[in-house]
Amino acid sequence: MTLLDKTILLTGAAGDIGTRIRPYLQSRYNRIVLSDLNDVFDLAENETFQKADLVDKHAMQKICQGIDGVVHLGGQSVEGDWETVNSCNIQGLVTLLEAAHHEGVKRFVFASSNHAIGMYSRTRRICVDTRVRPDSRYGLSKAFGEALCALYADKHGIRCLSIRIGNVADKPVDLRRLSMWIHIEDLFQLISLGLEHPTLHNEIVFGCSRNDRTFWDNAPAFRLGYRPKHKAEDHVADAMAAQQKTCPDLIGENFQGGTFSSAEFDGDLERTLWS
Numbered sequence: 001m002t003l004l005d006k007t008i009l010l011t012g013a014a015g016d017i018g019t020r021i022r023p024y025l026q027s028r029y030n031r032i033v034l035s036d037l038n039d040v041f042d043l044a045e046n047e048t049f050q051k052a053d054l055v056d057k058h059a060m061q062k063i064c065q066g067i068d069g070v071v072h073l074g075g076q077s078v079e080g081d082w083e084t085v086n087s088c089n090i091q092g093l094v095t096l097l098e099a100a101h102h103e104g105v106k107r108f109v110f111a112s113s114n115h116a117i118g119m120y121s122r123t124r125r126i127c128v129d130t131r132v133r134p135d136s137r138y139g140l141s142k143a144f145g146e147a148l149c150a151l152y153a154d155k156h157g158i159r160c161l162s163i164r165i166g167n168v169a170d171k172p173v174d175l176r177r178l179s180m181w182i183h184i185e186d187l188f189q190l191i192s193l194g195l196e197h198p199t200l201h202n203e204i205v206f207g208c209s210r211n212d213r214t215f216w217d218n219a220p221a222f223r224l225g226y227r228p229k230h231k232a233e234d235h236v237a238d239a240m241a242a243q244q245k246t247c248p249d250l251i252g253e254n255f256q257g258g259t260f261s262s263a264e265f266d267g268d269l270e271r272t273l274w275s
Helices: 016-026 058-061 082-101 137-156 175-180 184-196 218-224 232-243 269-274
Strands: 004-011 029-036 047-051 069-072 107-113 159-165 204-205
Touching: 004 016, 004 184, 016 029, 016 184, 029 232, 058 082, 069 082, 069 184, 082 107, 082 137, 107 137, 107 184, 137 159, 137 204, 159 184, 175 232, 184 204, 204 218
Parallel strands: 004 029, 004 069, 029 047, 069 107, 107 159, 159 204
Antiparallel strands: none
């Protein structure tokens, strides 16, 4: 297979999704630069590793030199206190995107999250134009990231794709994830669209496979050419069996964000669900 002559920066390379996505990047692009605060040792022939902190301006400018496209998976991957989320996911993204702009990077794929819209009811089908309703400080940082990508696309011409990732796993493990699961092969298809689609300007898409129970209208992804190969319903028996073993969450079971939505919740449940 002939590799595309592109140099791709993958942040968060030591994380679960980063580890899963690396073989796909290796098989498609000529050179992959991996970055994380944790070391990565099992490098392929076309991979290099640079340890770097997202908030380090000089490190980000150095790592973006010669890069054609960024796949940004780095940062805080779960809920955290405000100082952590702000530093890793907000200031870190500002620093990285500014470095990418300074170094002439043309493409930016941002790992957003379903938690940017996690306070919507599970009975509500939404599209990317539906206003954000983050379920956590983490979700808020992802909504900010989508807006920041819009700014750098419109003002500086970086072609951006924000992917609101549902749940990346070998198979869906409960009822909620039958609606939002994505196989890593389908996620890579979305990432490659962000890195290669010829007319991309700035788009937000949902990161889910062919899920019959999906909460989301993913028309923008389909317009870009997304054709998911995997279906959550192929794993429905296992998912429902696992669901029976989960602890009840009388708040979270109402919302698309699940336990992220119920954590710290002391609002008006009925008003929040129907607003």
